[in-house]
Amino acid sequence: MPPSKTPPESAALTVYGADWCSMTQQVLEQLDSLKVTYKYIDIDHDKDAAHWVSQQNNGKEKKPTLHVDGNVIVEPDLEELEDYLRRTGLLKA
Secondary structure, eight states, rough: OOOSOOOSOOEEEEEETTTTOHHHHHHHHHHHHTTOEEEEEEEOHHHHHHHHHHHHTTTOSSEEEETTTTTEEEEEOHHHHHHHHHHHHHHHO
8 A cells, every 4th residue: 555645754665663563673683684674663753754654554554664766665574575665676586
């Protein structure tokens, strides 16, 4: 589902999550290992970002929520994320 409004700070890839969230940490580790540039926002410390995440997820703070080139991906598994990054050109084959 496309975002309902521009996230608080736009980047080609922004990961919204929490430091304590294991799924968020797995996604960040995968992005690091693939050498994909991203911006990370801990929604526990950013009320505007937490509100934006809730808007994308029917009022729920699902972590991680990714904003990728204008699209929103929620709680992707690692294979799904890698495939999506290849399709969007953020990860070279």
